[in-house]
Amino acid sequence: MAEHLNNQTNIPLPEERLENVxxxxxxxxxVSYVYRPVNCDGIQEAFDAARHSGRSVGLRGAGRSYxxxxxxxxxxxxxxxxxxxxxxxxxxxGVIRVETGVSIQQLWQYTIEDGWWPHxxxxxxxxxxxxxxxxNIHGKNNWKAGPIGDHILAFDILLPxxxxxxxxxxxxxxxxxxxxxxxxMLGVITExxxxxxxxxxxxxxxxxxxxxxxxxxxxxxxxxxxxSDYLVGWIDCFASGDALGRGQVHQANYLEPxxxxxxxxxxxxxxxxxxxxLFGVVPKSVMWRLMKPFVNDSGMQAINFAKSLSxxxxxxxxxxxxxxxxxxxxxxxxxxxxxxxxxGGLIQYQSxxxxxSAQAVFSEQLKLAQSYGVVPYLGVFKRHRxxxxxxxxxxxxYSLALDFAxxxxxxxxxxxxxxxxxxxxxxAEGRFYFAKDSALHRSSALEALGRERISKFLALKQECxxxxxxxxxxxxxxxAE
Numbered sequence: 001m002a003e004h005l006n007n008q009t010n011i012p013l014p015e016e017r018l019e020n021v022x023x024x025x026x027x028x029x030x031v032s033y034v035y036r037p038v039n040c041d042g043i044q045e046a047f048d049a050a051r052h053s054g055r056s057v058g059l060r061g062a063g064r065s066y067x068x069x070x071x072x073x074x075x076x077x078x079x080x081x082x083x084x085x086x087x088x089x090x091x092x093x094g095v096i097r098v099e100t101g102v103s104i105q106q107l108w109q110y111t112i113e114d115g116w117w118p119h120x121x122x123x124x125x126x127x128x129x130x131x132x133x134x135x136n137i138h139g140k141n142n143w144k145a146g147p148i149g150d151h152i153l154a155f156d157i158l159l160p161x162x163x164x165x166x167x168x169x170x171x172x173x174x175x176x177x178x179x180x181x182x183x184x185m186l187g188v189i190t191e192x193x194x195x196x197x198x199x200x201x202x203x204x205x206x207x208x209x210x211x212x213x214x215x216x217x218x219x220x221x222x223x224x225x226x227x228s229d230y231l232v233g234w235i236d237c238f239a240s241g242d243a244l245g246r247g248q249v250h251q252a253n254y255l256e257p258x259x260x261x262x263x264x265x266x267x268x269x270x271x272x273x274x275x276x277x278l279f280g281v282v283p284k285s286v287m288w289r290l291m292k293p294f295v296n297d298s299g300m301q302a303i304n305f306a307k308s309l310s311x312x313x314x315x316x317x318x319x320x321x322x323x324x325x326x327x328x329x330x331x332x333x334x335x336x337x338x339x340x341x342x343x344g345g346l347i348q349y350q351s352x353x354x355x356x357s358a359q360a361v362f363s364e365q366l367k368l369a370q371s372y373g374v375v376p377y378l379g380v381f382k383r384h385r386x387x388x389x390x391x392x393x394x395x396x397x398y399s400l401a402l403d404f405a406x407x408x409x410x411x412x413x414x415x416x417x418x419x420x421x422x423x424x425x426x427x428a429e430g431r432f433y434f435a436k437d438s439a440l441h442r443s444s445a446l447e448a449l450g451r452e453r454i455s456k457f458l459a460l461k462q463e464c465x466x467x468x469x470x471x472x473x474x475x476x477x478x479x480a481e
Contacts, residue, residue, distance in 0.1 A: 010218060018032070018198055025346045025347050027344060027406045028438060033055070033076045034077045056469055057075065058070065058077050058473075060078060061080055061131025064127045064435075067474065068438065087099065094111075106127045120139045127324065129192055130188075130192065133152060135181065138394070149181060154192075157190065157466065159186075159464050169284060174460065183474065184472070185470050185471075187463070187470070192381050193297040201257055201262055202324060207359070209250075209314065212243065212247025215245075221233070221398075230327070231249065233381030238301045238304050247308065281347060288335070289339075344406035354394055361428050362381075368421060368424075372413050373410070381399070382401075383398055393434070396431075442479070454479070
């Protein structure tokens with residue numbers, strides 16, 4: 001463990017707090033002393049306990065980061081999910097103040113019947129807002145709405161010293177722009193104030209469009225960006241040759257006032273809830289077990305081919321309506337779907353590449369994966385814009401998120417593959433995302449963010465956390481000296 005305390009007394013922590021803590025992808029685990037505070041006093045007690053035992057503290061929200069971002073092996077893990085009060089809501093302005101452990105699900109369920117929806121949500125509704133801020137999450141509208149940090153008006157952050165700072169764009173601005181996206185290494189965000197988006201219906205107008213290859217995909221995105229509120233692409237990663245990059249794009253748009261003839265009904269929470277069964281027959285709680293026989297190369301190749309075939313039959317211009325939750329939270333349709341990847345779990349590799357190089361880089365990434373015999377089972381494509389946050393992953397370009405199964409026989413090949421893909425991204429001056437990262441090397445993180453940016457972040461960390469008590473496995477892997 002890295003040195004971080006000046007006056008260690010090494011008082012043992014209670015063994016009953018020891019738990020096995022897992023990254024969401026299930027491929028990274030750690031045993032930690034877990035504390036679950038309900039207020040700032042409880043947070044401070046956990047810091048004091050760590051100090052007296054000579055251990056570090058890592059922050060954890062809902063644990064939805066794929067890799068080791070919320071793991072802190074043999075040290076203290078601060079689980080903040082019990083701090084989940086909604087503190088103030090103004091349905092006239094759409095401004096809400098919440099505790100750090102409030103989830104995206106709690107947020108939208110609390111506000112939607114008043115006609116407000118979060119500007120930015122992830123593909124799952126279960127992350128906490130404190131965790132979402134710490135990773136500066138993005139959604140299917142990043143090129144238009146930016147990351148969640150662009151819609152955070154202010155937050156309170158508790159430093160390990162016990163000092164509570166209020167941060168906004170005009171007060172403690174430097175800390176504001178560093179803690180958002182700072183993966184929990186500067187302090188504990190205890191409360192946040194967010195601006196939500198006014199919506200006039202609980203429905204979106206959605207169009208699905210099949211694409212034949214990467215060229216088709218990029219052309220479609222560029223033509224649809226000016227007229228879309230959301231745009232996301234799915235890619236069949238098994239396709240090759242002239243079909244490399246084939247898949248399907250989903251465009252969604254908000255309904256204008258008056259387009260929905262029954263907005264009160266469509267904005268009700270129960271209208272947004274995802275169904276709990278498939279075709280009204282199969283309980284979704286068992287769906288992951290039915291998926292498991294297909295989570296292998298041949299099974300996923302067949303599923304991807306079938307989906308590509310269905311995408312090719314869709315008529316352009318054919319639209320349907322879908323609830324906000326139904327469109328946004330695709331990952332939540334099958335509860336615990338990740339369990340189909342057991343026992344090895346999965347990693348997601350997401351790279352962000354400037355628009356000039358993105359098509360070439362993503363094409364080469366898929367060719368490499370196919371040559372290694374380690375083909376991603378899912379590929380998701382998005383458009384992005386730059387932002388003003390210090391440790392940003394954003395570029396004026398595109399991202400491709402690739403889901404890889406982790407198996408004993410292919411783990412070595414997978415690590416070699418990700419290293420080669422890293423090099424392609426770095427040569428194109430691209431970036432990576434700590435909420436998804438599992439395999440990035442320290443030198444690659446330095447090259448992607450730049451020495452000046454990282455030095456500025458570490459200097460601010462020294463100022464906010466002079467004992468270096470805030471640490472995680474990810475921090476030690478990429479940044480600890």
